[in-house]
């Protein structure tokens with residue numbers, strides 16, 4: 001018999017009046033309180049800052065370009081990699097500007113490991129969704145974005161679209177399941193709530209354990225419609 | 226264990242059983258007398274069963290379930306389940322209330338067990354929540370540190386109750402030690418089988434108790450007191466723990482025992 | 483690991499640990515820190531109990547349909563392109579992993595934190611095959627350099643002070659300039675490990691939860707090493723205990739919240755990584771192959787016993803050890819088993835048998851601190867009592883836990899038989915207690931029952947039974 005059959009056989013023969021047990025375990029769900037978007041935004045930023053992320057608020061998308069320029073200048077970044085938003089119409093102008101930039105390269109799958117580890121000073125991406133309660137951004141690498149972009153370069157800059165601010169993880173999951181009805185899961189879905197960190201040496205917090213040392217989150221108020 | 230459900234308390238009864246525990250019986254009978262007299266002072270008739278011995282916990286926690294079960298059965302059958310059983314130890318109360326029903330599941334009637342479990346109260350819990358006792362403190366101003374047993378705290382959920390009862394004595398400054406909720410290291414046969422670990426635990430407990438510089442050490446559990454006092458004595462410390470019943474009797478009812 | 487001495491020597495090992503003031507203070511400080519963090523994150527009254535109720539219900543429901551969910555997980559994963567393997571025991575699991583590595587011609591491996599890989603002693607196995615397997619979690623990396631085992635399931639190097647880490651790095655990392663500054667230490671390790679991530683042939687991780695309906699593997703972490711391990715190398719192998727499967731995506735949020743808050747007091751970890759397939763044709767990166775190894779190794783034994791099934795609810799948060807007064811004093815290594823602390827005392831007998839772990843199951847005062855913080859409400863003290871009872875059974879039953887009845891001794895047995903006889907015969911009991919108080923003056927002269935640092939308890943001069951009889955006579 002195969003290992004699978006043996007294991008399943010053992011489990012299946014171990015019937016413990018499970019029907020009785022399942023009565024004891026009602027499927028409880030928490031009450032999902034609706035959150036006003038302004039309150040949510042505040043909470044989102046607060047939580048992110050508590051996790052040591054840097055939050056930049058802009059009034060409208062037109063300001064992104066100038067902001068990025070000053071970030072690049074101030075930090076003396078020489079090379080960056082960026083991925084487009086999955087919702088391009090909202091950021092069309094921004095993306096047009098980005099693609100013209102000399103120091104920025106758009107993800108197309110041709111980047112090597114070495115590029116990510118040694119060449120790029122920062123990665124720039126757009127976030128699909130965010131979660132207020134925990135200060136979390138949701139990344140969805142795939143066609144536009146790479147997994148490495150938000151992981152390997154020392155800095156990750158992410159532009160968050162506030163229209164998709166979920167109250168908590170639970171609500172995000174419910175919405176996600178509903179919207180995704182029937183479609184398979186993306187190969188990778190990542191929740192990020194700050195820069196990489198560790199407290200493994202004597203409970204002392206240090207940032208930049210393996211992933212980015214800095215997480216810069218740009219939010220745009222005008223998109224909140 | 227998840228939150229201990231809030232317990233609803235009945236009216237004050239006319240009669241109760243007093244279950245003293247084998248430790249009080251052999252090591253501090255005066256606490257038993259104090260406890261009994263305080264109950265009587267509330268106008269309650271206290272029934273004392275000559276056949277009570279031990280709740281069976283030592284065998285139970287040591288893995289000798291069969292012996293424990295036989296002891297438990299004999300003890301359980303002594304009681305008429307219509308009368309409250311007031312127990313002079315949070316730990317034995319926990320055994321009677323929380324463990325008898327499953328331990329005796331196959332031996333005794335489940336309704337009777339459930340009824341019995343509902344009738345089990347720790348002594349201080351009974352006084353405060355059922356007798357609504359009001360203590361009148363006649364003693365000198367002093368400071369006392371309280372050690373609540375793990376069973377009182379986590380199984381019976383009455384650590385706060387004990388504190389509230391003792392706080393009624395207004396001339397006693399009541400304190401808890403650092404790491405109040407940590408175990409003193411008794412645990413029945415654990416203290417013997419794993420002497421070194423148990424010793425490290427009781428040494429820390431004693432240190433935190435002494436740090437409070439209290440004049441009295443109080444507990445509602447003689448198991449912990451046995452352990453803590455044995456350590457304090459060997460270290461020649463002046464502090465010695467006593468049962469809360471003794472302390473209350475002496476301060477509020479003004480009597481030597 | 484080399485430091486896995488043996489749980490049979492728990493007593494000696496804990497004695498050594500107890501006598502080490504440095505170690506004692508390392509653990510006490512860490513426990514204080516972690517207890518505090520957890521308490522803060524559940525500071526709202528009732529917030530823990532409410533979430534715990536849900537967590538327990540989810541874990542129970544999923545365990546009740548465990549075989550079905552495992553089959554569903556396999557088919558969902560297979561549909562997504564994840565290759566699923568089944569291992570009955572540690573040896574099969576090791577061989578599956580080395581088989582995959584051989585096929586991929588992988589010589590260097592990076593590993594994310596996985597207690598299961600410790601459980602199956604994977605590193606030693608791969609080392610024997612000349613495959614380098616580097617731990618990439620900071621704590622795991624430190625203990626690997628020290629050639630030790632993790633001393634905690636969440637914080638593997640909790641027993642090490644920064645001075646010790648600095649010395650280790652000075653010895654093992656080329657060009658390391660001695661410093662005890664934690665930021666600089668982390669930076670030094672980061673450089674070493676980034677090189678390894680870049681060049682590793684394969685990555686191995688554990689799994690925190692797997693979703694049956696969608697075939698999704700979830701990894702919870704702060705450092706990013708789990709993401710590195712599962713993103714950069716061309717092959718990703720995920721090791722998972724069969725109990726970790728949940729039904730749907732909606733089961734995840736409450737469990738994640740319980741896990742992170744109980745473990746480190748965080749509302750969420752830095753990364754929550756959901757992997758549902760290897761790199762797809764349209765993806766820009768990611769491993770070309772993802773393997774999932776489902777490991778039983780004693781779990782179906784625990785599953786088949788109504789009493790012990792609850793232990794499989796465990797989500798490995800470590801809260802029970804963080805609140806255990808025994809663990810805080812003897813440290814993780816004394817247990818000499820992969821899973822230390824309260825839940826380890828339940829798991830280890832299922833991995834190693836009761837004969838070898840008899841001292842573990844008795845090394846608890848049953849204070850209940852573990853149970854009171856367990857996010858999925860596992861009745862740890864009750865399970866310990868059951869294990870004690872199993873160890874003392876007159877004879878092992880069929881299909882029993884290995885080592886049942888192994889700790890029965892006629893001497894101890896007789897003690898408890900006598901106990902029973904005395905306690906159930908009132909006359910005998912009163913006779914005995916009378917005898918005890920009558921000769922109480924002898925107590926100090928008897929051999930010390932709790933060792934030399936505690937005097938023997940001194941009985942009173944009369945029993946309560948006597949006083950009550952006198953009282954009755956007088957009234």
Ligand code: SF4
Pocket residue numbers: 744795796797798799800801802803825852855856857858859860
């Ligand atoms: S037994 Fe409970 S507290 Fe201990 S690790 Fe498992 S889930 Fe956490």
